[in-house]
Amino acid sequence: MLFKLTAALIGLVSFPVAIPLLVRASSAIDGVTLLAGYHTAFNVVGVLVLLPVVDRFTRLVERILPERGSPLTRCLDTSALETPIVAVEAVRRTIARALAAVSGSVEAAQAAASCGEPVRLGKDAISVPEAVDALRQAQVFLSDVTGPPDSDDEQRRLTSTLHALDHASRLAETASGGIDFGTLDGGPDEVRAGQLCADAMRSVASVAGEVAAPPATAQSLWATPASRGADTTSGAARLSTEKALIELKRCATDLGELQRSYRRATLGAVANGTLTADVAIVRVDTLRSLEALAYHAWRSAAHLVGRSD
Numbered sequence: 009m010l011f012k013l014t015a016a017l018i019g020l021v022s023f024p025v026a027i028p029l030l031v032r033a034s035s036a037i038d039g040v041t042l043l044a045g046y047h048t049a050f051n052v053v054g055v056l057v058l059l060p061v062v063d064r065f066t067r068l069v070e071r072i073l074p075e076r077g078s079p080l081t082r083c084l085d086t087s088a089l090e091t092p093i094v095a096v097e098a099v100r101r102t103i104a105r106a107l108a109a110v111s112g113s114v115e116a117a118q119a120a121a122s123c124g125e126p127v128r129l130g131k132d133a134i135s136v137p138e139a140v141d142a143l144r145q146a147q148v149f150l151s152d153v154t155g156p157p158d159s160d161d162e163q164r165r166l167t168s169t170l171h172a173l174d175h176a177s178r179l180a181e182t183a184s185g186g187i188d189f190g191t192l193d194g195g196p197d198e199v200r201a202g203q204l205c206a207d208a209m210r211s212v213a214s215v216a217g218e219v220a221a222p223p224a225t226a227q228s229l230w231a232t233p234a235s236r237g238a239d240t241t242s243g244a245a246r247l248s249t250e251k252a253l254i255e256l257k258r259c260a261t262d263l264g265e266l267q268r269s270y271r272r273a274t275l276g277a278v279a280n281g282t283l284t285a286d287v288a289i290v291r292v293d294t295l296r297s298l299e300a301l302a303y304h305a306w307r308s309a310a311h312l313v314g315r316s317d
Contacts (some may be wrong), residue, residue, distance in 0.1 A: 010069065015054030022050070080105045080134060080142035084149045092157045096151065096169050102146045103169070103176045103312060104219035107305070109134035110180050111209035111216070114187075114301060116204055119295075120127035121189035136184045143177045168311045175308035178303060187297045191290050197270050198291075201263060201298050208259035211252040215309040218249050249313055256306035267299040 020183075026046065034042060058065055083098040113136045150170070157163045192198035271292050277283040283291075310316045 010065075010281075011058065013053060014058065015050055018053055019050040022053075022176050032126060062144050076136070077140055078138055080109065080139060084145060086152075089149070089152050090154055092153050092155060093151045093162050094118065094167065096157070096162070096166050099146045099150055099173065100169055101220050102149075103144060103172050103308065104135075104216040106139040106142050106146075107176055107216040107308060107312075108213050108220065109139040110176075110183050110270060111213040111305065113139075113207060114183050115209045117187070118202060124190070130156040136180060138243055140180045140184055142176070142237050143173060143180055146173055147177070160262060163315065168314050168316060171316065172308045172311035173212055173302045179304035179308060182297055182300045182304065185297065187294060188290075189294065191287075191294050193291075197266060197273075198295070201266055201270070201295050204259045204263045204266070205298040205302055208256055208263075208305050211255040211259070212309050214252040215249055215256075215313065250315075253306070253313070253315060256302070258310055260302040260306040263302045265297040267295050285312055 030042060030046060037045075080102060081220065083101045088094040088098045107292065112133060116133070150166075150173070157166050192202065239267050274283065274288045278285050278288045307316070
């Protein structure tokens with residue numbers, strides 16, 4: 009409406025110049041064509057006038073009409089449900105935003121625990137419960153899609169998105185379970201486990217940031233069967249995503265191995281009287297949670313970009 013009003017104002021101001029030109033042209037051009045041409049012309053002029061100030065114009069519109077609801081679910085527009093591939097892309101971007109929110113919260117919790125301070129999220133930070141709710145909404149949204157995808161590639165994309173959604177939900181639920189990072193005593197294995205988890209959270213945030221980018225960039229990250237393993241056309245975005253996925257897999261694998269050896273050693277410490285049973289079990293549960301965070305982050309990110317092999 010603001011754009012139309014601006015264009016109309018420009019049209020009114022230009023009447024003294026435009027009307028003589030229209031009268032002169034009316035002898036050679038019929039009235040309907042002339043009206044359509046004039047209407048198109050003042051719209052084009054409005055665009056040309058607003059283009060240099062488009063950023064300020066956008067900020068003005070955002071102040072007048074702020075977004076409602078969670079920023080995680082803004083892509084879940086019901087109009088996308090008519091086209092399965094559009095709906096799937098909307099869910100992919102929602103998953104990516106939720107992954108970024110959860111990874112940021114986990115990193116903040118780890119940092120606070122290492123300093124012995126309470127967790128302080130930034131002003132615009134999104135909480136883990138909000139991410140859990142967004143992922144549930146994404147699940148309901150996908151259930152309402154009209155009809156199956158048209159092609160085999162679109163079906164694979166939907167399947168991978170469902171896998172990514174499942175792992176992202178498990179990641180968010182694990183993070184929302186109240187992991188007490190302060191229960192670990194700072195031994196070598198525990199320090200290494202914390203570092204591996206932090207590395208995994210940074211890597212999944214990197215992948216999520218690429219997927220949540222503008223559609224043209226996000227679409228280029230999807231690995232179709234023809235491009236899998238050999239596509240170098242999407243440049244730095246694809247390379248950074250590949251590196252992040254390799255790092256995620258390393259963190260998840262190393263944490264899995266560490267968790268198993270740590271469990272044996274910690275529970276064995278109960279038998280020789282070094283630890284009490286309740287302390288040992290809490291520590292084992294905490295490390296198991298770190299392993300689950302890294303694993304689900306890796307699998308969700310891999311499925312999100314079609315590299316689950």
